Amino acid sequence: MKPIYIIEHLEPELGPWCMFEYERIAEIVGKDNLWFTNIPQSTKELEALGIVKKESVKTMHLQNTCVLDPEAKELLTPNNVKPYQYLIIGGILGDYPPKKRTTKELTQFVKGADAYHIGKKQFSTDNAVYIVNQIVKGTPFTSIKTKYKISIKVDDIASIDLPYCYPLDNKGNPLMSHKLLHYLKTKEGF
Template sequence: MLWVIEHLENLSEWVKLEYAHCSRIIGKRNLLFTNVRAETERSFLRKFGKVEEKSAVELFAKEKIIVLEPRAGKFLAGGDFKKYKNILIGRMLGDFPQRGRTFELLTSKLKNAVPRSLGNYQFSIDGAAFVARKIQLKQEKDLGILNQPEIELSDEHSIELHYAVPVFKGKIIFTPGLVSYLKNEESWE
């Protein structure tokens, strides 16, 4: 099965961390980044998976591909991984509240898409990949959710993430490197 990430916005340092985490969750051989228009970005992303310049909308136009779609009426289930070959995640910034951009940019353009929800909370790209992978592995009973966690950056500063973070067997699954990245951001000085 291919796990496809449609690259829809710029490749920021934060997104690089999320993509690297997706590669660890899914495995480099099973991950495909699509819609990567810049050669510099394609070359960087080859460290983490296969890379395509074309959009998933073009590549999977005829396929019944699962789309992780926050607006879907049906929840993702373990059985979906037996029925369908590939699964698609959108790479776009989280909105708070959500604006239906996965629907606008992906689901509505893929006529045979199989939209599936992970529940009412908005996850980051790697958070969504983590939860979906645990559903595939039938380990969802050990999953929990921490919505909008606050991260302490220093004695004076903290930041609230405007999305949900998975918890697995009681451990919070933050994007590796994100807390130190945020702590080192010059804007917090």
């Protein structure tokens, strides 16, 4: 049976950056296998992407649950992921240096859940789902090509540094939401 991916939204708002990532997550795992939890005020746009719940995953008491946390001790593998029905990922935007928000705001409150990492470097929420989904499909983390820290050229002078880890496509380009890429390149004030 396919696992359910749960995105526990932990940002104060459901801003454009979160929505671009959430849209890509729905493309990766499909809307029938995706829950968004801890959503006080839902939107039609979010409801088009998956099942939306006001309740936090912290109070749902789900069984066979695993939290993805960069601070966890064990690496997620195609074998150890098998028993889990629910895979929980933080709806947390990247920060640098990482503030360990997953541990502080999520892992410790999901009683009975096991915790795993996918390497020690920070992926965005959508890329964490991409990596976990690859592992669920049988690819070990060590076989997935990644690049730590990328720079996005905005114009001849400016670029934006993103100090996170990115899976690479077969041409060696970092994977990310196309809408987010466009937003970063065109938004004023970066």
